[in-house]
Amino acid sequence: MKRIYIYYGIGLGILLVVLRLIEYQFLVRAYVFEIYGGLIALIFMGLGIWAGLKLTKRKSAPVVIQTPLQFDENKIKEWGISKREHEVLELISQGLSNQEIADKLFVSLNTVKTHSARLFEKLEVNSRTKAVHKAKELGLIRVN
Amino acid sequence: MKRIYIYYGIGLGILLVVLRLIEYQFLVRAYVFEIYGGLIALIFMGLGIWAGLKLTKRKSAPVVIQTPLQFDENKIKEWGISKREHEVLELISQGLSNQEIADKLFVSLNTVKTHSARLFEKLEVNSRTKAVHKAKELGLIRVN
DNA sequence: TTGAAAATCACCCGAAAGTATGACAGAGGT
DNA sequence: ACCTCTGTCATACTTTCGGGTGATTTTCAA
Structure with a gap:
């Protein structure tokens, strides 16, 4: 039952993000900086996770x-x-x-x-x- | 517990100092965008690595x-x-x-x-x- | 689904361990 | 006689351990 909450939360989150995106479509130009920052953050976050996984794999x-x-x-x-x-x-x-x-x-x-x-x-x-x-x-x- | 707070505090402190330095460096004014991007990249890279380690702790x-x-x-x-x-x-x-x-x-x-x-x-x-x-x-x- | 075991984290407190420094006496080598 | 090493003891201080208690979350099997 806890999982249901999690899924529900995730669903809501996605929905919010989508709405936000739509909202920001008109403002994209004004927030180039933030968007770039966010993208960079996301990309390097992913890279970091990947690196972290990589690092922990060969410890045997x-x-x-x-x-x-x-x-x-x-x-x-x-x-x-x-x-x-x-x-x-x-x-x-x-x-x-x-x-x-x-x-x-x-x-x-x-x-x-x-x-x-x-x-x-x-x-x-x-x-x-x-x-x-x-x-x-x-x-x-x-x-x- | 305390350790985490300390590390977190140190990290924040360093970040603030760095940002301050950037702010006061007129020479690098022109590169603020790049520097901020780089910093964000670094921070989230670290965060990602940490998350990666955290996520895989039970396996590693x-x-x-x-x-x-x-x-x-x-x-x-x-x-x-x-x-x-x-x-x-x-x-x-x-x-x-x-x-x-x-x-x-x-x-x-x-x-x-x-x-x-x-x-x-x-x-x-x-x-x-x-x-x-x-x-x-x-x-x-x-x-x- | 549920219930028990395992794993996680927190806080408090007293005891034990460890650090730093100084002191002194005896044994043994020069 | 002098010096160094060893063994002894001390005080003062900081850090780590261990005990006790309570709590939440995960996992896994019935």
């Missing part, structure tokens, strides 16, 4: 990230990650909150924040989830 | 997520996770923030929040990192 390039790594100790050093930072990283990857990590390591919440901040800096990320993702890609922590 | 969005199907589809159903929720889960596991996910899926931030909230409920977790950890354990998403 599968990304094959292959990193079935087992946690390489050398890589940790490579990335300049300290022992403590790595511990924090592991715990983060297990889904622990900063507070939980702090309790587990017997340090303050602020310390955990400092460690994770440095970690994020070294991994060039800005959130724990990104850190975990990248760390697993790089083989800095074991994947499950 | 799922394609963006390249899942080589290493996860168990039955398990997803087992846990009562909907398609959209699963998409969000995947993107979360890739370290994206809610805002980034919203942009990628062409939905609002609030929607992503709703999806993730339901997801957390179903997975019986209370944070994205825990969700990722559990989902990988359960084989709901591919491990890298």
Whole structure:
């Protein structure tokens, strides 16, 4: 039933447009500018829609990230990650909150924040989830 | 929400400035017509692209997520996770923030929040990192 | 047609996370 | 002794998350 309303609306709209067109037939000369503008708008709108469709169509390039790594100790050093930072990283990857990590390591919440901040800096990320993702890609922590 | 307002405001502001500039440039007086036409063309082109993306969001969005199907589809159903929720889960596991996910899926931030909230409920977790950890354990998403 | 599930969006609020900066102590290398 | 790195802790501030609630629209199957 909603569709009926839509169709009805569309019908009315078309009718209005037609009436308007008839009305403007006498005034075409006076509104050349507007008409041109409208036409340009319509054409480029269509072009834009077409471009938008085109743009979204080929997004099926599968990304094959292959990193079935087992946690390489050398890589940790490579990335300049300290022992403590790595511990924090592991715990983060297990889904622990900063507070939980702090309790587990017997340090303050602020310390955990400092460690994770440095970690994020070294991994060039800005959130724990990104850190975990990248760390697993790089083989800095074991994947499950 | 706010973002949209901001972008819209910025866009309007830029447009106004541009129009002002045009207005005050006597040298280009002669080309006002062309410039206006060009501007209209550009604006509607952008609008068209946006509309095109918007219109095809449901078709294009799922394609963006390249899942080589290493996860168990039955398990997803087992846990009562909907398609959209699963998409969000995947993107979360890739370290994206809610805002980034919203942009990628062409939905609002609030929607992503709703999806993730339901997801957390179903997975019986209370944070994205825990969700990722559990989902990988359960084989709901591919491990890298 | 209708009814349920899914998807969408909004608002509020408190908690957690993240940023920036500074400080201090111990270990280890030069 | 001096310097650097690491680990520790703190304060203050901004941003993001997550929980709770309510609502409308779409979709899909019975």
